Every structure is written in C-alpha cells, then in structure tokens.
Amino acid sequence: MAITSANQLELLQTAEAVAREKMIDPDLVIQAMEDSLARAAKSRYGAEMDIRVSIDRKTGRATFTRVRTVVEDDAVENYQAELTVAQAKQYKADPQVGDEIIDEVPPVDLGRIAAQSAKQVILQKVREAERDRQFDEFKDRKGTIINGVVKREEYGNIIVDIGRGEAILRRNEKIGRESYRPNDRIRAYVKDVRRETRGPQVFLSRTDPQFMAELFKMEVPEIYDGIIEIRAVARDPGSRAKIAVISNDNSIDPVGACVGMRGSRVQAVVGELQGEKIDIIPWNPEPATFLVNALQPAEVAKVVIDEEAGKIEVVVPDEQLSLAIGRRGQNVRLASQLTGLDIDILTEAEESSRRQAEFAERTKLFVDALDLDEFFAQLLVAEGFTNLEEVAYVDLDELLAIEGVDDSTAEELQARARDYIEEQNRKAIEAAKELGVEQSLFDFEGLTPQMIEALARDDVKTLEDFATCADWELAGGWTTVDGSRVKDDGILEKFGMSLEEAQALIMTARIQLGWVDPSELETTEEDEENTEEETEE
Structure with a gap:
C-alpha cells in the first residue's frame, strides 16, 4: 500500500469523515495519520532514523523526510540522525551546530503488518482526542x-x-x-x-445537598439573580431536608420567595426529590438564633454555645423533646449539619438536675477545703464563686459585697483558701518529684504544680518533653471520625487550658530550648498580618 496520487485525496476524505463522526478537529486526525506513517517508515528505513511525515492539508500529498542534526565532530552518537559540521557542508553552505538538515526520502510501500500498525496508531490518537474533547466539555x-x-x-x-x-x-x-x-x-x-x-x-x-440547591436555583428566579442566597443545605435524601436562605433585599422575604404562590416553587423541588419534605429556614449570622430557626418546628427555651469545642447545648421544654430530636434523631441531625455544630439537647428538667449537681459539687468543695458550714458554702456558690483560686485571689471588695461578710470574715476566707492551695501545691510538687520530673519543668513559668503533676503522670517530665507536645495534647480538641466529632481529652484540659494558651506555652518552651529563633517567629507573624491586610483590602 503506497501513498500514491490515487489515494492522496482519500486520506483527507477519511480524516474528515472520522472527525465528523467523532466530533473532533480534522487536523488531529491528520496528525495521527502523519505519526502512524512516520512509525511505519521507521520500521522500513531503520528505527535509528528520524523520519517525519507531512500531509498537505489541501492535496493530501504525503511527504517523507529524514531529519539529521548537526553536532560537534566528537559528539556523534547516532550516525543515522546526526552528522558533523564537515558532513553538513554537502547540504548547506555555512552549517552551525544545532542546525537540522532535512532531505526528502522515497515514500514507503506499507505492507499488511505496517498498514495494520498505522491503523492502530490512528485509532488510538482519535480515541485520545475524543476523550480530551469529552473531558473539556463536561469538566x-x-x-x-x-x-x-x-x-x-x-x-x-x-x-x-x-x-x-x-x-x-x-x-x-x-x-x-x-x-x-x-x-x-x-x-x-x-x-x-x-x-x-x-x-x-x-x-x-441525586442525594448530594447541592442537587437540591441547584433545583431551587432553577425554580426561584431570585436565587438565580443573586437576590436570595442559599447559605446552607442539609439532607436526609428521600425523607427530609433543611435549607437556610437569606435575602440581600430587605423588601423580599427569602422564605416566601422559595415557597412560591401556594407552595408552587417548593412543590416542584419536592416532586423531583421523590416527596422529600423540605424546611426552608431564614439564615442568621448569630449561631444561637440560627439554631433556634434550624430546630423548627420545636420550641427552644435556651441556647448555650461552647465556641472553642464547637458544641452547643439546647434546652427545650419537656414536652418538646421528641419534636426537637425528631424521628430517629433526624431533626437534630439535620440542624447539626446545617449549623456545623454538635448539638446536645436537654430538657428543662435535665438542665435543672445538672445545675443542682454542679451546685452541690462546688458547695462540697468549699465545705471541705475552707471548713465552712453548708449554708455559707452555698452562699459563695450562689454569688458566682466556682473554685478556690477565685476566693483566694479575688479583690476583697467582692467578698465584702456578700451579705453578712465583714472585713475579718473576708480576710479569714482568703487566708484559708490560700493555705489550702499552698498545701495542695506542696503535695503536687512532692508527687511530681517522686515521678521523676526534672527541675527544668518546675522552673518553667506558666505551669502550676498540679499541672506539672498531671504532665508527669502522662510521662512528660522534662522541658524537652513538654516542647514536643502538640497543643491539642495539652488542651484537648475534636476529631472528625466517620462524619462524627470525637472528643480528644487533653492532659491539662481539666485546668481550663485553651488551645491558644497551650500554643503560647509550647512555643515559649521551644524558644527557651533554642529550637525556635524569636526573630524568625516575629517575621512570620508580620508576614501573616500583611497577608491578612491585603486580603481585607
């Protein structure tokens, strides 16, 4: 099968037909033909040769050329594809190293095997071009x-x-x-x-939350135009969903616009989602208000947010508990997905019991530690004192503000509290020393004796050990496992240490040990501040 004038135009016709069928550029098909013919020619003339084929886009004539590169006299490695400057003078007047010498060679006569190989190359190239077109179209x-x-x-x-x-x-x-x-x-x-x-x-x-958001965008012109924004979506596919919306125009009710006249808009979405019940909720920047809206139709009595832990406690009337939780926990689960917070639901009776337990625990602490009668200890708790440090180091006027407390009583309370704390510190230091804590950790500022004892029981006994800790190991944190948030207990979490405080202490320890250069740290902080300012601008 030689490429003669009889089938030159047939090449172009074939390329156009394939390109039309596969909906790709005809030039890509012709390039594939050129590659396949060049590969076939190499098998005829030798694999060491650099044979190239060019098909004229108008006439279909295929030109076979051999390309050789001019190299230094001692750099010739492939005599079929390279030649020296002296050899190149036969073809070019003033050849330079790097020039290409191109001369035409006779077209090859493709045998059956070579023709089949060429066909496979063309088909492969066409398939790749078709895949690229499909990817570019759908990405x-x-x-x-x-x-x-x-x-x-x-x-x-x-x-x-x-x-x-x-x-x-x-x-x-x-x-x-x-x-x-x-x-x-x-x-x-x-x-x-x-x-x-x-x-x-x-x-x-069809289960992705954004599927529902896109359906609302199709049904509600205000969402498509950007007047109403969808801020959050949570779904239990085929059963129930919640969608939070906000309007950028005060004159337009976002919930009403999404519901439509007699529910026409929301019903169109419900019909597409196999009857999935949809709660449309007004979004609010205040987490507590947003959560109250998200838990509808249940009524909420009180909301307590722990931003550091990413948790939120919701107190509901006893008769609203089942409604707030929903069937198989569906309502609270969707509200949690919508707000991005872990939600604990308590009844008013449960919250009252917990508060009473905390009150009794703090009362017992003051009774045992300060040798007070129960009534006086309860009075301290009622005034907002939660631990001995507050009693020992609070301004004296705050104790005098308690009814029935005079100067001598207030001073005695503080003295007892300080004596108790000092005794506990002494015991903690002794325990820590017995556990093998080195002096470097005792000398480090920011850790109480009780904290050092807790660290020692967790095998942190030197300043080097402390400096290698992660902030969450000290202050605790949360990890997402299989979609659920799991609590990681911190060594010093019971002492009220926050992640920020843990980070500061660990960095101070690393600086003291010479692991971190303070000047480099300041430069990094300045760069971060500049980046934040540029972002805001």
Whole structure:
C-alpha cells in the first residue's frame, strides 16, 4: 500500500469523515495519520532514523523526510540522525551546530503488518482526542444539573446517556429505593468529572445537598439573580431536608420567595426529590438564633454555645423533646449539619438536675477545703464563686459585697483558701518529684504544680518533653471520625487550658530550648498580618 496520487485525496476524505463522526478537529486526525506513517517508515528505513511525515492539508500529498542534526565532530552518537559540521557542508553552505538538515526520502510501500500498525496508531490518537474533547466539555459542567436518558443498569449503578458521552449514577447516589428503566429521562447533579485511562468519567448524584440547591436555583428566579442566597443545605435524601436562605433585599422575604404562590416553587423541588419534605429556614449570622430557626418546628427555651469545642447545648421544654430530636434523631441531625455544630439537647428538667449537681459539687468543695458550714458554702456558690483560686485571689471588695461578710470574715476566707492551695501545691510538687520530673519543668513559668503533676503522670517530665507536645495534647480538641466529632481529652484540659494558651506555652518552651529563633517567629507573624491586610483590602 503506497501513498500514491490515487489515494492522496482519500486520506483527507477519511480524516474528515472520522472527525465528523467523532466530533473532533480534522487536523488531529491528520496528525495521527502523519505519526502512524512516520512509525511505519521507521520500521522500513531503520528505527535509528528520524523520519517525519507531512500531509498537505489541501492535496493530501504525503511527504517523507529524514531529519539529521548537526553536532560537534566528537559528539556523534547516532550516525543515522546526526552528522558533523564537515558532513553538513554537502547540504548547506555555512552549517552551525544545532542546525537540522532535512532531505526528502522515497515514500514507503506499507505492507499488511505496517498498514495494520498505522491503523492502530490512528485509532488510538482519535480515541485520545475524543476523550480530551469529552473531558473539556463536561469538566465545566461540574456542580450543575444535567438531563439524560437511562441506557442500562449495571450492578445497581445506572448508566446515563448525556448526549456526547455517558455518565454513571451509583446506587448510593440514588434517592431511597427509586428505580429506572431504559429510556427513562433522568435529572441529576454532576458531582465529579475525572480523567481516567478508559476515558473521562462523569459521576452523577441525586442525594448530594447541592442537587437540591441547584433545583431551587432553577425554580426561584431570585436565587438565580443573586437576590436570595442559599447559605446552607442539609439532607436526609428521600425523607427530609433543611435549607437556610437569606435575602440581600430587605423588601423580599427569602422564605416566601422559595415557597412560591401556594407552595408552587417548593412543590416542584419536592416532586423531583421523590416527596422529600423540605424546611426552608431564614439564615442568621448569630449561631444561637440560627439554631433556634434550624430546630423548627420545636420550641427552644435556651441556647448555650461552647465556641472553642464547637458544641452547643439546647434546652427545650419537656414536652418538646421528641419534636426537637425528631424521628430517629433526624431533626437534630439535620440542624447539626446545617449549623456545623454538635448539638446536645436537654430538657428543662435535665438542665435543672445538672445545675443542682454542679451546685452541690462546688458547695462540697468549699465545705471541705475552707471548713465552712453548708449554708455559707452555698452562699459563695450562689454569688458566682466556682473554685478556690477565685476566693483566694479575688479583690476583697467582692467578698465584702456578700451579705453578712465583714472585713475579718473576708480576710479569714482568703487566708484559708490560700493555705489550702499552698498545701495542695506542696503535695503536687512532692508527687511530681517522686515521678521523676526534672527541675527544668518546675522552673518553667506558666505551669502550676498540679499541672506539672498531671504532665508527669502522662510521662512528660522534662522541658524537652513538654516542647514536643502538640497543643491539642495539652488542651484537648475534636476529631472528625466517620462524619462524627470525637472528643480528644487533653492532659491539662481539666485546668481550663485553651488551645491558644497551650500554643503560647509550647512555643515559649521551644524558644527557651533554642529550637525556635524569636526573630524568625516575629517575621512570620508580620508576614501573616500583611497577608491578612491585603486580603481585607
């Protein structure tokens, strides 16, 4: 099979036909033909040669050329693809090192094997071009809704025809027990588009929270125009969902706009989601207010937020408990997803019992440590004193403000509290020494004797040991495991140490040990501040 004038135009016709069928650039097909012919020519003339093929885009004529590079006299390694300056003078008047000498060679006569190999190269190149086109087309549609037609089902996964390619809807991305038959129309959210060896893979979802958000954007013009924003979405696919919205125009009610006239807009979304019940909630920048809205229809009596731990306690009337929690914990779970906080729900009776237990515990502490009668200890707790340090080192006027406490009584209270603390410190120091704590840790400022004892019991006995600790090891923290937040207890957490305090202490220890240069630390902080200022601007 030689490339003669009889089949030169046939090359162009074939390239155009393939390009039209695969919807790719004809030039890509011609380039693939050039590569395949060049590979076939190398097998004829020798693999060491640099053979190139150029097909004229108008006439279809294929030109075979050999390319040789001019190199230094002692640098010739491949005599078929390189030549010296002296040899190059036969072809060029003033050759320079690096020049390319190009001369035409006769077209090859492709045998059956070579022709088959050329065909495979062309098909491979065409497939790659087709995959690139599909990936480029669908990568920009990630995060949008797409319509398609069901082609078939494979092991519970639905293969969807989306026009110029196929997509897959995995069984765990389907709503509930919904099923599809071939040729059914389907609407889904493009969750991911990946470039894989077998071609671009488009992954669809009908359970993703953003699917519902995009449906609302289609049904509510105000969301599409940006007048109303969707700030958070939480779903229990096929059952219930919550969506938080806010309006940038005070004259437009975001909840009413999403519901629509007689519920027309929200019902269109509900119908697409197989009857999923949707709570539309006004978003609020105040976490407590937002949470009260998120727990609707339950009524909330009180909200207590622990921002450091990322937890929130909600107190509800006894009769509202089941409504706040919801069936199988659904309502509180969705509210937690919506707000991004761990929510503990207590009844008013449970909260009262806990407060009474805390009151009794603090009363007992004052009775035992300060040798007070129960009534006087309760009086201290009622006035807001929670520990002995507050009694020992508080301004004397605060104790005098308590009814029935005079100067001598206040001074006696503080003396007893200080004596008790000093005795506890002495015992803690002795215990720490017995555990093998080195003097470097005792000399380090910022740690109480009780803290040093706690560190020693956790095998932190030197300043070097302390400097290698992580902040969360000291202050505690939270880790997300399988979607649930798990508490990590800190060595010094019971002493009320925060993450910021732990970070400062650890960094001070590292500076004292010479592990960290304070000047470099200051430079880093200045850079961070400048970056923050630039971002704000």
